[in-house]
Amino acid sequence: MSSTHIPERSCIICRSKKEKSKLFRLAKIKETSYEFDKEQKKQTRAIYVCKSLNCLGKLAKHNKVKLDSQDLISMLNIVNKANKNYLNILNSMKNSGELVFGINLLFENIEHVHFIVMAQDVSKKNEEKIFRKVNELKIPYVVVGTMEELGKIFNKEEINVIGIKDKKMAKGLIND
Ligand SMILES: [Zn+2]
Structure with a gap:
């Protein structure tokens, strides 16, 4: 590598x-x-x-x-827009069978995962574990939304991380 x-x-x-x-x-x-x-x-x-x-x-x-408050608003807008785009895309992909969620399933399927979406408020311990993996395997990733927002997509209370298995979908998310 x-x-x-x-x-x-x-x-x-x-x-x-x-x-x-x-x-x-x-x-x-x-x-x-x-x-x-x-x-x-x-x-x-x-x-x-x-x-x-x-x-x-x-x-x-x-x-x-x-x-300047204008600068702060610009940054907040960028984050909000990116979050909304990712959450919308994930929401429309949720029944595709190409998503794995939660750190255990993610790691079990890691060799098939081409993109990772991690919640902003994931625990420090899990964050370190995930970062170690993405760096080791050079998997592109993004930090988006809260565990609650990611959970909502799958009707769960909280989800800390989502992996995308489909290569084309992963590409679409990377270029977003
Ligand atoms: Zn920070």
Whole structure:
């Protein structure tokens, strides 16, 4: 397996390490003021935050990171839109027989899984387990919605992770 180096950064809120593309970049303007660097190209120092409602919510109350409310709204909109798209697609795929859900079934079927959707509020322990697997097997993934929202798709109380077995469906989700 190739070992191409993908630059990683830590979320200023939850400290989890992710690829830069999985995080929002906030470029430093002065002291505690930052602005949303959507294209991740500004030549300034920067901090990063997860593309999750949870971390953005905490960022809004952070006293060492001052952001224009317009910037915060832009980021929230991006997350909401992405979440809604993924949840809608998963919902329309739920009877296809191509989805496995829950960490145990996911790992049992891992060699057939081509894409992974993980809830934002999955436990730290499971998050580490899943990240170790996706990194090891280079399975593309996205962090979307809450365990409750993922559960709702399958009429369950909570689901922490969903794996997509069908290659074409997985591709559709990746390009979304
Ligand atoms: Zn975070």
